[in-house]
Amino acid sequence: MIARDGVSGLRIADITAEAGVAIGSFQNHFASKDELVAAVVREAIQSLAAEIVGAPGPDDPPAEVAMRALRRFVRLAHDDPAFCALIVNLAHGDELFVEAVRPFATDALRRAVDAGVFVIEDVDVAVSLIVGGALAVMRRSLDGLTEPGADSRLARAVLLSMQVEPVEAERLSTLSLGN
DSSP: OOHHHHTTTHHHHHHHHHHOOOOHHHHOOSHHHHHOOOOHHHHHHHHHHHHHOOOOOTTHHHHHHHHHHHHHHHTHHHHOOHHHHHHHHHTHHHHHHHHHHHHHHHHHHHHHHTTSSOOSSHHHHHHHHHHHHHHHHHHHHHTTSSSSTHHHHHHHHHHTTTOOOOHHHHHTTOOOOOO
16 A cells, blocks of 8 residues: 555555554554554565575575675665655655665675675675665666666675675676576
């Protein structure tokens, strides 16, 4: 309903009818429609992040896991434009996205640093930079302002910023996503 109708077109009565709950029950859990929308979007992003990143095995190359995840998120603009538009156009959607993705991204980057593949001075700042860059590319893609392969170009730029050799950065940024 949120993706279909947008937040402004969403009515509490419609939400409760769709969910099969009374308005009083809704009001016991959420102070406002915006609070409900934020909770739904946060949960959806966390589920998506868990699905995209998964639980990497001990033998999964951490740099490959991190770059595949980054590229899959950026490709949401093409693979699920309605959901992606909800994220980038929702008030504070970027904050919800960063909050939901941060634990997965932090873990992926720390694994790559520990493996000696990435050089990162401050993982928290790197997560903010990478997720912010992904959101910006996603927004531009939704607006039709990127050429195909923007996900790979972003991944390559990120890798080069982490002192990955150019040949390896090219390889990692163009790996098959397996979809």
